[in-house]
Amino acid sequence: MHDGLHILVIEDNPALRAGMATLLEARGHRVAFAADGLSGLQMALDEPPDVLVLDLTLPGMDGLRVCSHLREQADRHIPILMLTARDTLADKLVGFQAGAGDYLVKPFAGEELLARCLALAHRHERREGYVLRIGSLDIDRRSGSATRRGQVLGLPQTAYRLLVLLAEAWPRTVTRSELIRRLWGDEAPPSDPLRSHLYLLRQVLDKPFDRPMLKTVHDVGFKLEADA
Missing domain, CATH: 3.40.50.2300 (Response regulator)
Structure with a gap:
């Protein structure tokens, strides 16, 4: 501990x-x-x-x-x-x-x-425990690192926090407003603060692999799906 x-x-x-x-x-x-x-x-x-x-x-x-x-x-x-x-x-x-x-x-x-x-x-x-495990995804909250199929995911800080929030809520869908509140509280950036961080997360978490884990639930929010 x-x-x-x-x-x-x-x-x-x-x-x-x-x-x-x-x-x-x-x-x-x-x-x-x-x-x-x-x-x-x-x-x-x-x-x-x-x-x-x-x-x-x-x-x-x-x-x-x-x-x-x-x-x-x-x-x-x-x-x-x-x-x-x-x-x-x-x-x-x-x-x-x-x-x-x-x-x-x-x-x-x-x-x-x-x-x-x-x-x-x-x-x-x-x-x-410290490790969140969803399919082939492992997140070690103590070290602040994440791997998928043994490959280290090099995530910027906010994208990593976004991944942890989604993993802790798995398999629940998390609304856009809840993610913004949990990431920034009352000081959310203007316009669409999630867009760029979701893009970065998808590039690192999903693009190198044949099956995406980050899912958009239309008009609701976002969730992770196990790939194994």
Whole structure:
């Protein structure tokens, strides 16, 4: 596993957020924060974290609803550590059913928070691995490289990120608007920002081979198809 995790914390208590930032950043982790469920959900969808620390009681959208929406909308699994002030079996079962991977009752020791985040990330890594494999295509997210039929694909950064997004969503079709949002957020270039990157991806991924993998789904978006 890489040295530092990307951890998203959705917690409305400023003092608790500050304490978690001090602890997690001191251990080399990259931490992002949201103070309400709706903005936290959007952050998790825009840039899926390695671990999501999620308070059960939040303004606007509570933790259970955030969990449920993530399971429906995210195009990959996100490990979730649920925080709650209520230490009851019923609350824990509801959290697990909504998609939480672990539960931590407030107040908690910082070292326990850290240990549980690391354990969730390790479990996820064992399950998901770094390598995405679709037919003859292998993408190693740790090294940032991709091969097809053993041939290294020399992709520019944005074309590589586009390939990873499509591979993580496989076999689902990803809409043009979703790809633009995931690649550029609110700062998308003018005109048609995807056109040139899709062209480059096709030139490298498909042109040297007899069977194309990148497919255009008319009026919907784009998807990868396995070639074997």
